Amino acid sequence: MDGFGKRVISLLEETGYTQRELADMIGVSEAALSRYLKDEREPKMVTIANIATALNTTTDYLLSGKKDNATFEETYRLVARGMSTMTADEKAKLIKVLFNEK
Numbered sequence: 001m002d003g004f005g006k007r008v009i010s011l012l013e014e015t016g017y018t019q020r021e022l023a024d025m026i027g028v029s030e031a032a033l034s035r036y037l038k039d040e041r042e043p044k045m046v047t048i049a050n051i052a053t054a055l056n057t058t059t060d061y062l063l064s065g066k067k068d069n070a071t072f073e074e075t076y077r078l079v080a081r082g083m084s085t086m087t088a089d090e091k092a093k094l095i096k097v098l099f100n101e102k
Contacts, residue, residue, distance in 0.1 A: 005037040007062055011055040026050040049097075 012022060023033040026047060035041035036051075043051070045059075052059045061067055083091060 003039075003065055004062055005039045007065060008037055008051060008055070011057060015055060017055075022051070022054055025054040046097075053098075 008022075012019065017025075019033055019037070020030050023030040026033075027050065028043075028047060032041070032043075036043045036047075048059050048062055052062055079094070083094075086094070
C-alpha cells in the first residue's frame with residue numbers, strides 16, 4: 001500500500017483534523033493510526049472505508065491515489081437513489097457496513 005499513509009496525511013492537512021481526532025472518528029488507537037500513516041501496518045478494509053468516510057474521500061483514492069470523477073457527495077447520492085430498489089435485508093447490510101456494525 002505504497003503511499004497510503006502520505007495520502008491520509010495530506011487529507012488530514014486539508015481538513016485540519018489531527019491524528020488523534022481521526023483515530024477517535026474511526027475507532028482505532030492513535031498508535032494504530034500512526035502505524036498506518038507510516039505504512040508500517042496495513043489497516044483492515046473496514047478501517048480504510050472509515051478513514052475515507054471521515055476524510056470525505058474514496059477508498060480508491062486512499063489505496064491507489066487515483067481520483068475518480070465521482071465525489072463523495074455524488075457517491076452518496078448514487079447509494080441513496082439505489083436504496084429504493086433494495087430489499088430490507090440489503091438495506092440492513094449496507095447500514096451495518098456504513099456504521100461498522102457487526
